Amino acid sequence: MTSRYPEVTLNSDMRRMYMNMVPFKGLGLLTTSSVPISSRGVSVDRSDKPYDLIGQVLDSKNSPFGCDYWRGRFMACCALFRGTLTPDKATSYVTAVQEKHWSSFASTFTQGIQTTYVAHPPHGLKTSASVVANTTAVRQPLGNLLKTFRAMFKQRVLLHYYLGEGLEEAEFRTAEHRLSALVTLYLKQHGKSKAHTGQDFGGSDEDD
Numbered sequence: 001m002t003s004r005y006p007e008v009t010l011n012s013d014m015r016r017m018y019m020n021m022v023p024f025k026g027l028g029l030l031t032t033s034s035v036p037i038s039s040r041g042v043s044v045d046r047s048d049k050p051y052d053l054i055g056q057v058l059d060s061k062n063s064p065f066g067c068d069y070w071r072g073r074f075m076a077c078c079a080l081f082r083g084t085l086t087p088d089k090a091t092s093y094v095t096a097v098q099e100k101h102w103s104s105f106a107s108t109f110t111q112g113i114q115t116t117y118v119a120h121p122p123h124g125l126k127t128s129a130s131v132v133a134n135t136t137a138v139r140q141p142l143g144n145l146l147k148t149f150r151a152m153f154k155q156r157v158l159l160h161y162y163l164g165e166g167l168e169e170a171e172f173r174t175a176e177h178r179l180s181a182l183v184t185l186y187l188k189q190h191g192k193s194k195a196h197t198g199q200d201f202g203g204s205d206e207d208d
Helices: 014-020 050-057 087-100 136-154 159-164 169-197
Strands: 002-004 011-013 031-035 074-083 114-118 127-135
Touching: 031 050, 050 074, 050 087, 050 127, 074 087, 087 114, 127 136, 136 169, 159 169
Parallel strands: 074 114
Antiparallel strands: 002 011, 031 127, 074 127
16 A cells, blocks of 8 residues: 655555554554645635644644644654645754654654655645654543443443344454553553653543
8 A cells, every 4th residue: 555646756655654653562553634624615724834734733633533642652753744845844843843842752762753745735735744643642532432332332322233233242342352452552651651751741541
């Protein structure tokens, strides 16, 4: 699987990127976000400066997964800029953001945010930014999902629909167990990172 960009020769192998962004076994849930996002034909009133773009793309409001990046620890991260900006400026602003939020990066995060630049902008835009990250901040939306699942499963909400389609109740318990194990892995990694720097990033770490 590759990411291809029109009118340029740059193609990105998603499998290689995934391999480089999963430093710990089992912690392979990557999150993505992009800015700007708007409806077709609607003008976008946002700054196109690289520093503003990287700040917007790491804002929880622009995360489809509802992930608050600054309440976790980055284990890997890459940023893609497209449009009318220079690679040097894009890289320098990414470095500035990383230095400002140094406590939100794991001690194993030694290479920094990897930056890619494509001169050809998206259709209808001058610039855009996208981020793919592996961060312990996903423990929060995953924990919320687990709580909702347990509450609904306890009350057997809509369960009869799935059982009527051939699923077994044991499969739901297996899914709950796997999701709980995943949340626990991210909690443990987040705890290790927090203990390493002495920083507390807030938020609830309970998965019950």
